[in-house]
Amino acid sequence: MNTSPDRNNHILPDLLGAINSTRLYSNNHPQAKLFIGHLIDRLTDIFKTEEKLLIGVFNDSMLVNQKPAVGVGKVSDSMVRLMNEAGIDQIVFLRGLGQEELSVFLKETFGKNANKVKPSDYAHIMVGKITKDEETEDENVDSVMDLDSSQDFIMMLQNLDLKKPFNFNSVNSLSVDLVETFKYSVSPLKYLAEVKSEDEYTYVHTINVALLSMSLAKRMGIGGAELLDIIYAALMHDVGKMLVPKEILNKNGPLTPSEFETIKAHTLNGVMYLTNQKGIPRIAILASLEHHVKYNGGGYPTIAQSWKPHFVSQIISIADIYDALRSNRPYRARLEHDKIVAILRHDAGTGLNPKLVEVFIDMLKEQSRE
Numbered sequence: 001m002n003t004s005p006d007r008n009n010h011i012l013p014d015l016l017g018a019i020n021s022t023r024l025y026s027n028n029h030p031q032a033k034l035f036i037g038h039l040i041d042r043l044t045d046i047f048k049t050e051e052k053l054l055i056g057v058f059n060d061s062m063l064v065n066q067k068p069a070v071g072v073g074k075v076s077d078s079m080v081r082l083m084n085e086a087g088i089d090q091i092v093f094l095r096g097l098g099q100e101e102l103s104v105f106l107k108e109t110f111g112k113n114a115n116k117v118k119p120s121d122y123a124h125i126m127v128g129k130i131t132k133d134e135e136t137e138d139e140n141v142d143s144v145m146d147l148d149s150s151q152d153f154i155m156m157l158q159n160l161d162l163k164k165p166f167n168f169n170s171v172n173s174l175s176v177d178l179v180e181t182f183k184y185s186v187s188p189l190k191y192l193a194e195v196k197s198e199d200e201y202t203y204v205h206t207i208n209v210a211l212l213s214m215s216l217a218k219r220m221g222i223g224g225a226e227l228l229d230i231i232y233a234a235l236m237h238d239v240g241k242m243l244v245p246k247e248i249l250n251k252n253g254p255l256t257p258s259e260f261e262t263i264k265a266h267t268l269n270g271v272m273y274l275t276n277q278k279g280i281p282r283i284a285i286l287a288s289l290e291h292h293v294k295y296n297g298g299g300y301p302t303i304a305q306s307w308k309p310h311f312v313s314q315i316i317s318i319a320d321i322y323d324a325l326r327s328n329r330p331y332r333a334r335l336e337h338d339k340i341v342a343i344l345r346h347d348a349g350t351g352l353n354p355k356l357v358e359v360f361i362d363m364l365k366e367q368s369r370e
């Protein structure tokens with residue numbers, strides 16, 4: 001199989017051909033079917049080795065999987081123009097995409113009447129809209145919980161059925177929504193949600209951890225598909241808690257040693273659950289395992305001495321601790337900002353990655369000034 005990095009660039013001529021045929025013909029016309037068929041063949045080939053393909057525009061250049069598309073000449077210019085006209089700066093195609101969904105998407109996004117139709121919800125395509133500067137912070141979003149995708153995600157977690165395949169669309173949608181909503185926002189921490197009842201703690205906490213992990217990762221210079229995977233991993237870090245009995249998870253009092261062991265097992269339960277699902281980024285499985293493992297190897301579950309938690313797990317650990325400390329819990333009231341910072345500093349180098357703690361505290365400082 002051809003796995004050269006340029007292989008993915010060939011998607012652009014195929015995409016342009018499919019868009020042009022969509023504009024000229026109906027979706028059932030043999031010519032449109034032919035071009036869309038070429039595009040699907042190309043994507044199917046890519047999806048043999050990759051779970052998603054990102055096509056983006058940045059500074060009037062096309063990017064494929066965050067890398068500049070080279071060797072495609074004028075195709076790139078035409079694609080930039082079409083993306084700008086459609087008001088989008090990113091398309092994410094996900095494994096599982098079929099010809100029918102792709103045809104509808106192309107028609108609704110790039111067709112002659114694209115501006116007049118309300119786009120459908122696509123199961124395997126995500127679109128990042130270009131946000132104008134004055135609209136960067138949506139006035140209707142006071143907290144991360146105001147996003148429709150947050151509500152869909154919580155519903156998915158609440159209805160998690162171990163016997164059914166995991167529906168990861170809501171996780172992908174929320175990941176893209178977080179990136180898009182806070183793309184230009186300098187202070188996403190203002191949008192952390194407050195927990196109103198113990199029942200909702202795990203859900204609200206999970207979304208807060210995703211927002212915090214995203215903010216820290218961006219601050220470390222991470223973007224694109226890698227950022228999406230980190231958010232995905234953060235959204236999944238406590239998925240094993242969905243398998244802990246509610247009476248233990250929401251217990252309003254001290255835990256017995258055996259109850260504490262049950263809670264601690266959420267890491268391994270999460271790994272077992274995610275490993276059995278198709279299409280989960282590997283980093284999400286690793287972070288589910290490692291987010292309570294300390295930087296120096298302590299914590300839980302017990303790991304080999306030479307094992308260092310993954311960088312992404314280290315990011316999620318900081319976000320996890322910060323959100324837990326700033327929240328009211330049945331066994332203690334929320335801590336003040338200075339106290340939390342002192343705890344993070346104390347754990348830097350032992351429990352937590354010191355460099356990440358430094359960047360995180362700088363970020364908190366900066367955002368609290370705004």
Ligand SMILES: [Fe+2]
Binds near residue numbers: 237238266292
């Ligand atoms: Fe956890």
Ligand SMILES: [Fe+2]
Binds near residue numbers: 205237320
């Ligand atoms: Fe957590």
